[in-house]
Amino acid sequence: MGMLSKITKLSKNKKFGYSPRFYDDKGEGNPYEIEHKFDKYRSTVGRTRGLKGKIGNALEDMRKEGDRDLRKRMIIILVVLVLLFLFIIDFDLSIFIR
Helix, strand or coil: CHHHHHHHCCCCCCCCCCCCCCCCCCCCCCCCCCCCCCCCCCCCCCCCCCHHHHHHHHHHHHHCCCCCCHHHHHHHHHHHHHHHHHHHCCCCHHHHCC
16 A cells, blocks of 8 residues: 555645736625626525525515416416317317317
8 A cells, every 4th residue: 555555646636826917806795706687686596595484485476466467378378288289199179079
């Protein structure tokens, strides 16, 4: 083990301290922090962690009133997709008509 460990020993990673040339930190935060555009508008991103907080956020989002035409739009899309699927599998719709 003594002789083989010198040959097979892995070298440690070298650290590199990078400081940008034209950046002066005037309390504006980290310039390398990546934040999405809409994070400040999302209720799912942020403070609450854990199952209780997530369930609380989900219930709060359900109570909020969203787009009024969303239900109609979803039903129309669902009906079109079901009819398209039935057409593709060649389903006979005449069984519903007497």
